[in-house]
Amino acid sequence: MTFYKQLIHTTIFVIFLAGIVSCGTGNEETTFSDGDSVEGTKAPSFEYGIETDSFSVIQGVIKKNEFLSDILLRYNVPYGLIHKISEKSKDVYDVRRLGRGKNYTLLCAKDSLSTARYFIYQANEIDYVIYYFQGDSVDIKLGAKPITLVEQLKEGVIKSSLYNTLIDSNQNVLLAFEMADIFAWTIDFYRLQPGDKYTILYTEMQVENKCIGIKRVNAVVFNHEGKDFRAYYYKQDSTGADYFDEEAQSLRKAFLKSPLKYSRLSSAFTQRRFHPVQKRWKAHLGTDYAAPSGTPIMSTGDGVITEASHKAFNGNYVKIRHNSVYNTQYLHMSRIAKGIKPGVYVKQGDVIGYVGSTGLATGPHVCYRFWKNGSQVNHLHEEFPPSEPIQEKNMADFKEYLIKVDSSLQNNLSP
Template sequence: MRSLKLRFSYFSFLPILLVLGCTPDENTDLEYSDIEQSIEVEEIAERYGIPEASFKIYDGIIKKNQFLADILLGYGVPYGSIASLENVAKDVYDVRKLRQGDPYAMFCTKDSTESACYFVVETSPDTYVVYQLNDSIAAYIGKKPVVTKIREVGGVINSSLSQTIAENDLSPTLANKLSDIYAWTVDFYRIQRGDYFKVIFEEIYVDGQSIGIGHVLAAEFVHRDEAFYSYRFVQDSVANFFDQNGESLRKAFLKAPLKFSRISSKYTMKRYHPVQKRWKAHLGTDYAAPPGTPIMATGDGTVIASAYSKYNGNYVKIKHNSTYTTQYLHMSKRKVKVGQRIRQGDVIGLVGSTGLATGPHVCYRFWKNGNQVDPYKQDLPPSEPIESKYKDAFKLAMDTLAPLLERIHIEREDV
């Protein structure tokens, strides 16, 4: 038995709580002064919530084509008990879902019989299923303690965001999160050498090992020598990212209908057509990508066309409002129907080469007031900014995170 003295200040955590969506009203059980308390703790070693000292434990890994019955029979569990367990467990975690490579532990009595008492299998890094075999047959799901740490990292881009993330031994999920945050403001198809990023994010640990990334709290992305800031903030129970002025980073349209592809042909009034072998206007932007790559709607709207034509191949056209319309050509497959309401980011089809196309790509066309225009030259309207009632809370959160971004060191070569 030992005594622990805990001391913390509510105000020291308030800015981060605001970023994560907590407000003083939601934490009325906390006092606004320092709290000091002594707690007596009796330390008993447990594993999966089961006292280790009471059992003999055998560890293993589920092998290819190995079923629960194969394992339990090896520890002397009779067929009748296995059948009962499978029946009881089906509404908790069906034993047929156990996969090759899942770690497991068998808890047996310490006497000469070594009777099986608990079979525990880890179904994910932080989740496990306990199959109780002694006394009464039962099954339940447990969770390992999760520790969330705040990390601050940065990197200079030499080729692509994803490659830079990998070179810095960071999770690929971070690249996806950054690309989602800046999808409306940074042109990831025109990233140039020397662009760089700084990011503050949550990293989740179980048993001392990182198992993934939580929320991105703040970021700075410098693209073509222009800095784009983003701060995560929750208002009206909805999390979004805002710049240093409280304006939303979410624009009315995504910069592109695909993730991590390349522009193979730009919007131009004069292009040599590779199939028709003549010069003509190309009133769209072509994004080359592997066949089957998901194509996303760049904005909210209603599908007004989902069809096939000789030149366009499979195509979808979406009306966003009285001003803007977008169209997506050469799909291998359409996934929406006329009249269907679409949200920004919804998958509306797959990349293909149907119609007049020499290879797999999507031709993205953009209309403004009935005329086809270059989407990259449009001043698109932003989403709603920080509401007046949240401005002070947002400023407090931003003033806490901005210095942390500032101190992240970037070694940038002259470019």
């Protein structure tokens, strides 16, 4: 039977999903034999769209320093055919890309030699490669498992941290990063308090009933320090999709709440703090964010670099002028990012340096300083205007969408 005749029902979704890790962890090959016969006609079995009833199905994991030739030789595939597979694979999926720890499936003839006829490589939880070979015939095809989109609604109350709350509730920890990104302009996630709570409606991607990622967060209600912060995913005709609050205002604002994506807050802005190095009480006109050395530091807003240098107390630091009112400064960097120098324009979220402990610092962190009209202020208390709101022509549709989403959220909230 030719390769094409045996590919009975393969549905291919071409979807890129970077950074997905294969779920297989074992190192032993496992053979599955046919079960006991039952009365009536048995439905044919399929693996990767191939009818497998006439084959022995063997599953394994690629070991350290193991190559395709090592596997195929064990199943009586001759050197000449392996060479032909290797050469033909260069135009489709080069066998040199097969990686340690990845799952594979062999379909072998049910005869005394158990010669392999198919080698299926699982590149990740979605994408796979089928190598077919018999006699002088070789064919290689790319495939993808179908993805099912499932709407999920979750809620939680923070006791110690958002991450631990998700773990304790058996919820996807990726939700922490999603919520932190959505509310990056309105909530400082390094200052969450016990009793803060959330309700989140999102679309989950599943393969074979297993979650492989989050496609999109559709709506979130996050109660922080007794105040509800709402976010709704909405797509406008001309400006694309973004998150908006219940007043149709964009959540994007002039400044991010933090210069780091994820870390922990170690020392807040205050007029009186005991300095750990100088051993005396003094004002700390900045906010310290502790993080591992080398963590990227982002510009919290658009602006022009005015200083990128080194001083005894500041260590390696960068200062940015955002407009005639606001300036920001980032201290104690391990190093300043390549290309960052006075006169360079940076956008919100651009990496300008990396966390370190240079200058007067006891451990790796970034001291974030914020100036308003020449005076240092606590950025967490500043209110900034939002970006472009929902357009007037879309307002009626947006309000109708809010009613539907809020109904879904409210109907599923815990009493």
